[in-house]
Amino acid sequence: MSKLTTVKKRLAIVANTARRFPISKLRKQYRRRDADVVFWLNRRYPDPWWSYLLRGDSLLNDVALLNAVLDAGHTVRIVSGPKIGALTNSTIVYSIDSYNPGRVVNYSAGLLATLRELEAQGNTLCPSVAEAEFWENKVHMHRRFDEAGVNSPPTIAIDAHSDLDEVLAGAPFGFPLLVKEPHSNNSQGVHKLDDRAALDALRSKLAAEGSHDLLLQGLIDMRRDFRVTMIGGKAVHHYWRINQSEEWMPTTTRKGSRVDFVTFPEQWRSTIEDAITSLGLRNGAFDVCWEGDDTDGEPIFLEVSPAYSPNPTPPAAFAERPYSDFKKQLTGPDSFPRAFVDLVFSLHHKTVAAWADSLPGR
Structure with a gap:
């Protein structure tokens, strides 16, 4: 764009x-x-x-x-x-x-x-x-995943004092691997690295910028992930982001992913709902995937955030067209900005309802 x-x-x-x-x-x-x-x-x-x-x-x-x-x-x-x-x-x-x-x-x-x-x-x-505390704080997020028993990719947090030789020797994964900057979003700060030299170079670059905490993560064989917005313990909005490339890459729609707003892996609905509840989040968006894109396997929770930017369902005029076409439609009743704003307003109404026990009585 x-x-x-x-x-x-x-x-x-x-x-x-x-x-x-x-x-x-x-x-x-x-x-x-x-x-x-x-x-x-x-x-x-x-x-x-x-x-x-x-x-x-x-x-x-x-x-x-x-x-x-x-x-x-x-x-x-x-x-x-x-x-x-x-x-x-x-x-x-x-x-x-x-x-x-x-x-x-x-x-x-x-x-x-x-x-x-x-x-x-x-x-x-x-x-x-x-x-x-879950907002753009992936070290805390993975710590809470582990504490709550939420299934996620094998992940190791490192800091300025970590011995990288020792960390890599004990890791349950090798190269290629993902390195994630803890305070980032929208696929920014995610690096696929093929060897130790690339990891050392990235670590030095980020350290020079004052960032010493990193997450090392095993690479999941997946070409699509499931974004599901949970409010009050229930799924209120969902879609699949499907990578059109044969190579691994982030599935964000900014990278041209295809989007499916219809399919929901119903056999895992209660697992997803239980996960958000176990984390103590009344409002959050999960990114979920499956090894080999096989939904018969156990869901793998990539991330969760209490602040997120949802993609709205396209209107009938764009139902059979690439989602990128819808995002480029900026005017008229079928425009992306109108649908996006209306969806955000709707989700906030649901969020305030989920906060009812914390807000003063009316």
């Missing part, structure tokens, strides 16, 4: 977000001191406002969450950026996103440090600190 097309797509998403903005519901209450919920607009602080408005899905997620909270009958007070630090004994809802006042390399740690302090000050957070 060209830079111009990317900009046009981003502007179309912003326009469709504005179409759904709950201005009439919000006008009289966004500064109410007696509101039962505080909405934290962290706005990717300390990045500039234009970054918040035009990069990623930050604006969309915040507007969709705010709309869902208001639709649930709550009164809301909005607190922006670092002003959140003064709050005590409140119920705070927020979108998991970059918040890095210290601009540290491990950007997810910046958000978590603030969330832990807010929780220590007697605040109830939705999502909780424990849920947010």
Whole structure:
């Protein structure tokens, strides 16, 4: 996708977000001191406002969450950026996103440090600190997979002090292997390496940038994976991403994968639902695969995240066309931005419903 097309797509998403903005519901209450919920607009602080408005899905997620909270009958007070630090004994809802006042390399740690302090000050957070800790923190994620008995690829975490000779000698896999940067998303920070020299070079490069933690992972023989969004312990959206190449590569639709929104491996539904529950996540998207793409085998959970960007089901006009064609349709009632925004709003309504036990009574 060209830079111009990317900009046009981003502007179309912003326009469709504005179409759904709950201005009439919000006008009289966004500064109410007696509101039962505080909405934290962290706005990717300390990045500039234009970054918040035009990069990623930050604006969309915040507007969709705010709309869902208001639709649930709550009164809301909005607190922006670092002003959140003064709050005590409140119920705070927020979108998991970059918040890095210290601009540290491990950007997810910046958000978590603030969330832990807010929780220590007697605040109830939705999502909780424990849920947010899964965000772009693959070392923690695999640790929790192991603790909960969630089947995942053989994975070894290494840091600056790890003896790589010793690690590789004891690993249940060899080259080629995957190296994953712990704080990354959307197939970024995933490297398929064929030999030790490539691993040493990558490790040195990342260390020079201040990143010492890495995950080494055995390569799974798979050409497709299953993205399933789980809210309140139930699957609410799903699709297969199918690699068109004979060679291993990430299955993200950005790489041209074909998408199947129909098929669900029903024999594994309860296993997938049990996995999300065992991790303590009320909202999350799993990436699941099977060795050799054989769904008769046990599902392998690649990743889970409480913040994700879902692909909407294409309308009838695009049902038989490549999904990439749909993603390029930026205007009209069958446009990708309209369908994407509507899906995000729908998922946020379901998420707020799943938080009901943590939110004040109405």
